[in-house]
Amino acid sequence: MLSESKSAKSLPDNLAIRINDLSISYKINVESKKTLKNAIMRASKGERVRTRTVEAVKNLSLDIPHGSVVGIVGANGAGKSTLMRSIAGILPPTSGQITVNGRISTLLALGVGFNKALSGRDNIILGGLAAGMSKSEIQSQTDSIAEFADLPEGFIDMPVRTYSNGMYSRVAFAVAVNMTPDILLLDEALSAGDAAFKEKSFNRMRELCAEARTILIVSHALSSLNELCDRAIWLHKGKMLASGKPEDITEQYLKFLNVGELPSSYEDL
Numbered sequence: 402m403l404s405e406s407k408s409a410k411s412l413p414d415n416l417a418i419r420i421n422d423l424s425i426s427y428k429i430n431v432e433s434k435k436t437l438k439n440a441i442m443r444a445s446k447g448e449r450v451r452t453r454t455v456e457a458v459k460n461l462s463l464d465i466p467h468g469s470v471v472g473i474v475g476a477n478g479a480g481k482s483t484l485m486r487s488i489a490g491i492l493p494p495t496s497g498q499i500t501v502n503g504r505i506s507t508l509l510a511l512g513v514g515f516n517k518a519l520s521g522r523d524n525i526i527l528g529g530l531a532a533g534m535s536k537s538e539i540q541s542q543t544d545s546i547a548e549f550a551d552l553p554e555g556f557i558d559m560p561v562r563t564y565s566n567g568m569y570s571r572v573a574f575a576v577a578v579n580m581t582p583d584i585l586l587l588d589e590a591l592s593a594g595d596a597a598f599k600e601k602s603f604n605r606m607r608e609l610c611a612e613a614r615t616i617l618i619v620s621h622a623l624s625s626l627n628e629l630c631d632r633a634i635w636l637h638k639g640k641m642l643a644s645g646k647p648e649d650i651t652e653q654y655l656k657f658l659n660v661g662e663l664p665s666s667y668e669d670l
């Protein structure tokens with residue numbers, strides 16, 4: 402999925418993304434059973450639906466310079482995907498601002514946005530059109546993207562609904578990393594496909610990183626993050642707990658995973 406930045410005028414030239422005091426909350430309906438009877442009972446008593454607020458991201462500020470490759474780590478539910486969806490413009494901030502300078506390509510949920518009735522090849526073309534590529538650019542890229550996905554014989558021209566999850570992931574990854582975006586957001590994409598495809602994906606990521614694009618990667622594959630990223634941030638319960646060299650951050654995070662306790666300097670957070 403591709404989106405154009407909306408208000409990058411205020412951003413210093415060297416920055417691709419500025420996140421300023423960002424908070425994102427979800428409202429969840431906590432009613433045990435959603436039935437018509439319950440709704441009528443509630444209405445007759447003049448009661449409202451009971452909701453609970455989950456603060457998924459809390460007061461996060463972060464500047465990401467053009468060309469940096471940032472890894473995001475954190476336990477399940479830490480707010481990583483919420484942050485990525487918000488940077489992609491899919492999820493509006495509850496408060497604070499995100500300013501993006503450049504064309505974003507996202508791989509946040511594999512294959513979201515694909516038209517299942519169309520073939521893989523047609524979806525690649527649609528992806529190109531959505532990315533604002535010209536017809537000739539699309540023509541020259543389609544074959545190489547299809548080749549990158551490397552599906553079993555004939556599948557690239559079959560409807561996507563006939564694909565296995567793995568085939569789906571391959572095409573989605575191939576589209577996202579070959580659209581030459583300014584900013585690439587990847588959520589757990591490094592784990593798509595079998596071992597051979599993982600290796601190919603990783604090599605393509607290396608190339609993209611070397612091309613000085615701005616890349617944000619959410620992954621539990623810490624050694625891959627250490628190799629690809631020049632900076633890592635650790636999210637914990639919606640807050641940015643630490644930011645720094647990937648090796649340092651992933652080491653601290655790994656200790657936390659093994660011991661189950663935060664380093665003492667973070668306990669107040």
Ligand SMILES: Nc1ncnc2c1ncn2[C@@H]1O[C@H](COP(=O)(O)OP(=O)(O)OP(=O)(O)O)[C@@H](O)[C@H]1O
Pocket residue numbers: 427428429455456457475476477478479480481482483484
């Ligand atoms: N659509 C939603 N509605 C309500 N709550 C949500 C929704 N999506 C996420 N949450 C909640 O927001 C918090 C952050 O979730 P998020 O998916 O961003 O975490 P994450 O770090 O990406 O986790 P994981 O590693 O498990 O994918 C969690 O408490 C989660 O339950």
